[in-house]
Amino acid sequence: MSAISRRGFHAAAATSLLTGCSSKQPQGPPPFSRRSTVAVLKAASYDDDLTPIILAGLSHAGLPDVKGKRVLLKPNLVEFDHATAINTSPRVVVAAFEAFRSLGAHVTIGEGPGHRRDTFGLTEEAGYWRQFHALDEHFVDLNRDDVKSIGPFLGRPEFFFSETLLAADLIVSLPKMKTHHWAGATLSMKNFFGLVPGSIYGWPKNLLHYNGIANSIAALNRQFRNTFAIVDGITGMEGNGPIQGQPKHMGALVFGRDIVAVDATCCRMMGIDPAKIDYLQLAADLGAISASQIDQRGENPASLRQEFGLIEQFKHLRLA
Amino acid sequence: MPGTFRAQRVDALIASQNADGGWGYFAGKRSWLEPTAYGLLALYDQMNSPHWKRGWDLVRSWQLPDGSWRPNGQVSESHWSTALAVTLHCARKQFDAPFRRGVEWLLEQRGEESTTLARFLGIFMENHIGHDRKFAGWPWLPGTTSWIEPTSHALVALKRSAPEFGGSELRRRVTLAEGMILRRRCSDGGWNYGSRAALGIDLPSYPETTALALLGLQSCPEADLSKDLIRARELWQQCEARLGRAWLAVSLRNFGVDLPEDDKPIYRNDILATALEALSAPNGGHSLLRPGSLV
DSSP states (O other), rough: HHHHHHHHHHHHHHHHHHHSSSOOOOOOOOOOOOOOOEEEEEOOOOOOOHHHHHHHHHEEEEOOOOOOOOOEEOOOOOOOOSSSSSSOOHHHHHHHHHHHHHHHOOOEEEOSSSSOOHHHHHHHHHHHHHHTTTTHHHETTTTTOOOEEEEOBTTOOOOOHHHHHHHHHHHEEEEEEETTTTTTEESSGGGGGGOOHHHHHHHHHHHHHHHHHHHHHHHHHHHHOOOEEEEEEEEEESTTTSSSEEEEEEEEEESSSOOOHHHHHHHTTTTTGGOOOHHHTTTTTTTTTSSSGGEEEEEEEEEHOOOOOOOOOGGGGGGG | OTTTTHHHHHHHHHHHHOTTTBBSSSSOOOBBHHHHHHHHHTTTGGTTTTHHHHHHHHHHHHHTTTOOOOOOOOOOOOOOTHHHHHHHHHTTTOOOOOHHHHHHHHHHHOGGSSSSSHHHHTSOOOOOOOOOOSOOOOBSTTSOOBBBHHOOOOOOOHHHHHHHHOOOOHHHHHHHHHHHHHHHHOTTSSOSSSSEEEEEEEEOOOOOHHHHHHHHHTOOOOOHHHHHHHHHHHHHHHHHHHHHHHHHHHHHHHHHHHOOOOOOOOEEEBHHHHHHHHHHHHHGGGGGSSSOOOO
């Protein structure tokens, strides 16, 4: 953790001592100075054949060679409600699984839901087993996997993560494009909350809230750098996300190796100013936030922009 | 056939016990305290067997010098599952020094929002979560805020310990924690993880947290739990998720609610779900989570 983010970390921890969540306005590190590539591809419906779209997105976004590599797909599974769009669609996960398999990768799907202890129950309710009958052979509950220490992290002298996660050559964040009632938006970076094992640190990933949501998101993304993102923006969520919002059809998938740039692009597509998202600012040295540093492939994100509804507390995030 | 449901799970648990005597969250994985404690509770009628003794010895070996328990053989930090180890001591009626140190450690812990400093600072800050900080619960890990689940586990452990341990501090903490849980009850009659609402919008109750909160509130003299028990029964009827459903069955049976015996197959090598389902059977030992007398 950098000195700057450590200061932010302690300040937010003091605030969250009393509030349970951080509202600290962070000071970011020096910005990322290189260029990144983000691909935005149209996908009108979950009924489309998504595997070729995902293969095209991986290629456009410069996926490195994954032949023989261990790839962990990390969807976002939070809660299930038939009336809304909370979780990464199982069709996107299955298509990503097929795409990476076709590229010669050894693919595992792993998730450690933040809100529900019963990960398998959640995968059933969210329709994962209906879409993927062999899920048993390829799914790992990151909340309850065997663990290994990575040493100091998040202010603790030792921190533990799933051994499956730590063995992965590439972690593919597969989030839903959603608003979030504490963080503003939840995308590829926030999705890493699900990497933290609840069996040690509790539900709903208590320790991360206690240390400040933005600080924890930045710290996790600083820790895990072997990443790629595929954002499920076919149907996202607006309003009081990540659970109680309303579905919002966007009809797109967003791809990139630089997941900061992916999240910044998604924010713009949602009508949210990425410069006002705390965790992006705290991770500004990890990837490109400015549109001028991002080489867009596929669709022009500006042409797909839709104003995602924002709750009153986050109206100020609206992109001009 | 009556009794088959539990017998299948007991057999599965014995077959999946690790060589060190414990159980992992999934068959074939390394041992953790939580599935080991529930596994041993589910095998409550085999306490004199060699396999029970091996599990018990493992649990005893995981106590840390401060009286708390570690969650597994790799992590050497104090952990919320200390409450489960204390409850297991009560089930075994082993009220020796390790048991007493475990209870003492629990009594030293509280959610960070309820420390004297936090309560003082809270006077000057907006309390947008809306929790009354004087009602102290328990955190998942020392030094963090309290939540329904670890508070409920601690309540079960302390209420089971009360006849042997006694003391005004234990009674005081039980009363405060019951107050904490009751004040965080959702509008639908059950419990979410830690709050009844977020940003002014009501949160829904969840099966597992509702079940555990009710277990923690057993024999609470001030609580009218009739609405919550109705909600818990509704959740049990609606819930397909096996872990939540098993916890609900354990809880409802301890409140005397008559439930039909399940006939579902064993669930995906999930040891915790298997152990809880065994406990939830009519003859399954769920009463081991009933409180002793606080007098």
